Amino acid sequence: MYELEYDSKLDQFTEVIFNEFSDSSDEEEDNTSIPLLILKRRKIKRHVRSSLTNFTLARLISRSGKLNVFLTKLSNKNLTYIKDLGNTLLGIQWKWILFTLIVVNFVCFFAFGLLWYGIAISSGDFDQNNTDFCVINTRTLTGYFLLSAETITTIGYGYRYPTEQCNLGWLMLMLQVLLSVAVQGVLVSVVYVKITKPISATAQKIFSKKAVICIRDGKLRFVFRINDFKKKIWCSTYISLYFIDKELVYPNEEYDMIQMKIEPHGLLIFPLEIEHVIDEESPLWSFRPLDILQSRFEIIAVAEGSSNITGQISQNRTSYSNSDILWGHRFEPCVDYDTAKNRYVVDYKKFKQTQPFDTPLCSAKKLKDIRRKVSLQE
Structure with missing residues (x-):
């Protein structure tokens, strides 16, 4: 009858009776079985x-460590994402981060361009007899859009610029500067955290x-x-x-x-x-x-x-x-x-x-x- 032999030096088993692999405890032993070399x-x-x-x-x-569990039948699911906007931005994919960055900046440029356009109208820039203009060298919506972009990005005024003749122009400048600091600060922080946190490829490199x-x-x-x-x-x-x-x-x-x-x-x-x-x-x-x-x-x-x-x-x-x-x-x-x-x-x-x-x-x-x-x- 062949028996299981364990070699402590080699840390391995050498031979065993073949029918011993059966998990049934009631199975009869067969002494004529051929030993199986493991x-x-x-x-x-x-x-x-x-x-x-x-x-x-x-x-x-x-x-890669990504969780494959999703919630269904959650009431006001979209509202939940908006309430927890910080974690929503950190959890979404990079393509949506870039899309959000472009959309937010474009909306800010366009919204404040319309406001500058309204201030220029109220200040009389479109009157034919007016010589003291609120915004110099622009009379189109595109020009006010570019003025808004120059103000928010703080790249400096060049061909077009506002003057002290604008009604509430100083308030508009303050709002744009404060809003640009807040928006850019949030977006830069989100991008920084997503860059510094463990990326998906890290798990594949850490584990075998x-x-x-x-x-x-x-x-x-x-x-x-x-x-x-x-x-x-x-x-x-x-x-x-x-x-x-x-x-x-x-x-x-x-x-x-x-x-x-x-x-x-x-x-x-x-x-x-x-x-x-x-x-x-x-x-x-x-x-x-x-x-x-x-x-x-x-x-x-x-x-x-x-x-x-x-x-x-x-x-x-x-x-x-x-x-x-x-x-x-x-x-x-x-x-x-x-x-x-x-x-x-x-x-x-x-x-x-x-x-x-x-x-x-x-x-x-x-x-x-x-x-x-x-x-x-x-």
């Missing part, structure tokens, strides 16, 4: 993979593209990599992991979110491998490789911290679905020491690369049962 994850044919991919649902959190399930120290672990090359979350770094089961059994059932425990991690001076031990409290406790491929779930990784340069607090998110998890792989080492320059070198190309690793093709629950049977036989 090497690497079996490749899935393309047509099988496509059918499994169609079975999955859309992500709650995209790879794939996650792996491999065995370490005799335990199955869910592992992904994280780095902070730009030092955006270097200070007070907090990393959390959540499991969301998308298998709804009953109609109108809510999704369950389970927080997954992770092993203590160090400083982000090097790329770190964040580990989750698959034990009795883990939502992956009874998952086999086939369950990983066929089940609909999502594992969300969240990294929070403050920048070492600006001190700004930021949060980066990403998600791993069943297509992003490699069973029987581990990450390649990416940190080396350069003896010529006396410094540590991080190979970024290897940051996301994985390699096959000897891993049992059974769930962590079944692996514990196999160990228990082996210990009893000894």
Whole structure:
């Protein structure tokens, strides 16, 4: 009878009885079974993979960290956006920011151009016998529009300019200057905050593209990599992991979110491998490789911290679905020491690369049962 043998030096299992992979506890043992050598994850044919991919649902959190949750049937939805205009401007896309910038400036130029046009009429600029004009060198609406633009942008008057003959002209100048300061200040602040906040590409650079399930120290672990090359979350770094089961059994059932425990991690001076031990409290406790491929779930990784340069607090998110998890792989080492320059070198190309690793093709629950049977036989 073949038994499961664990080599502590190589950190791997060598051989196991084939029928031990069955999760049925009532199945009879077959001593004539041929042992299966545990090497690497079996490749899935393309047509099988496509059918499994169609079975999955859309992500709650995209790879770039964008939230895929929207509100519906919200009363006065447009009014809500207007009331919270600050967050609305910060949350909309860049094309709408630029569109808002153009529209607001054009409306201000045109509105104050009409006001200057009205002041010029009331001041008698269009009277044939008038020699003291309110606005010099303009009698058209286009000219007053350009005068308004010159006043708001403070580029200085040139060919056309107002004089002291304008009725309430001084009040118009004060209103334009104050309004231009307010409008430009708000728009510049919005643009600055959107530039300095974490952009969508940051999450893809911080987290590894794939996650792996491999065995370490005799335990199955869910592992992904994280780095902070730009030092955006270097200070007070907090990393959390959540499991969301998308298998709804009953109609109108809510999704369950389970927080997954992770092993203590160090400083982000090097790329770190964040580990989750698959034990009795883990939502992956009874998952086999086939369950990983066929089940609909999502594992969300969240990294929070403050920048070492600006001190700004930021949060980066990403998600791993069943297509992003490699069973029987581990990450390649990416940190080396350069003896010529006396410094540590991080190979970024290897940051996301994985390699096959000897891993049992059974769930962590079944692996514990196999160990228990082996210990009893000894």
